[in-house]
Amino acid sequence: MKRKSASITNKINSTIYPGLTILAILLLWECLSIFEIVPGYMLPSPQETVMAFVHDFPLLMSHLKVTLIETLVGTLTGISIGFLVACLMDRWDGAYKAMYPLIVLTQTIPAVAIAPLLVLWFGYQMMPKVILIVLITFFPIVIGVLDGFRSADQDAINLMRSMGASRWQIFRHIKFPDALPNFFSGLRITVAYAVVGAVLAEWLGGFAGLGVYMTRVKKSFAYDKMFAVIFLISIISLLLIWLVNVLQKRCMPWERVETETGDRRENL
């Protein structure tokens, strides 16, 4: 009982502290605008930002839809390719040796640098955005999953082998589940990057999307609308990260069970 109530207080504390901090910052920001310490046309107050958000809501949503679709298609493609490549690299040592340096090398090229090139090559449609997201998401997934495969318990694999398990059975029963935690940590980083990647690619050219909207409001010096978009982008990133967490809990039920602490533990 004691432990349970302690965990609830803990939970409340971990919401109250950051909540208060955010509230304090908002208050400070509001004061900066009200007393015109920073001129209103440069820094819109939180209130104005919310108003702009509400006013532009339907427009924002239509742009958001485009950005989200790009993010989703890009991320899913990136994950699939990343997973496949990781499997290939794990299965054949030659593939590992051949591809590993190349994969690291691709990460030294900044996304900002190739994005304009992609727009030049693939035009203003969805293609360059999706490709950029694939390039961004691919790396954390490959490295994460590969490390997961490689860290699988060799003794457990030997035991499976002594039971006559095939390569596929070893993959299915040991390597794949062992790689799941790494896969999800990779995915968490990836989804946040993916949204940013999509917006970045849209800046450089496109017909719709939050990035396109951003460049438009920037040109008209509508700072309140810009803040509203920034606000929306971070909310979307947070939501996606939360979604990954939910998915992880679903896929890995064994992580949630009570560990061997006291009463729940089966004693010999």
Added chain:
Amino acid sequence: MTHKLETKNITMKFGDEVIIQDISIAVDQGELVSLLGVSGSGKTTLFNCISGIYHPVSGSVILDGKDITGTTGHVSYMLQKDLLLPYKTIEDNVALPLVIRGMPKKQARLKAGELFEEFGLAGTEKKYPKQLSGGMRQRAALLRTYLFSDNVALLDEPFSALDTITKGKIHNWYLDVMEKIKLTTVFITHDINEAILLSDRVYIMTGKPGQIQKEIRIKRPRGERHEFDLTNEFMEYKREIMHLLEENRS
């Protein structure tokens, strides 16, 4: 009468180094036999030869009268580490050898489930390994070993990672279960008490290279081993074994 399992003059070398030399042991159906020796006397190497992971330089392994030297899949194996997969429930862990052999998952669970009671694991079917104590995990590991093969089991220091109290309990449990399932086992240990308590016969192994020094038969029937380790009879065995190990130290 033919033995269940027999090794005939097994010698194993790695490079020029002789690890075990001329080892002959025999185990009968349903018998519990221990290999007792200090670390580095080649006990595990002998196991790897029996299970077929290594092919001995000379000698042969005979199971049920057939030569199985250097082939795997005939005998089951259990280690000090329980090696239960953390993402599978106990019943799925235990049923894994059946699933690997191609049995449908549901059927494998049913078949494994029948033995939970007998192994003192009732109620743990849906739990995950991390919810169980070390002793319970070793029980589950032994059940998995048994489901892989009820022929001969090789147990490589299965209880050495457990604390003394848990160990005492699991020894009683082990004798109990073995009485019921009549599994033929070869048990590696460096714990003299464990060897005397759990065996029909003890092979004393000394190194290097690893050789069988002596074979000791523990006369007290397995069914009457309760508090056996507190008796003079037990102490006599222990003294004899300790002298043997001491003599061969240098």
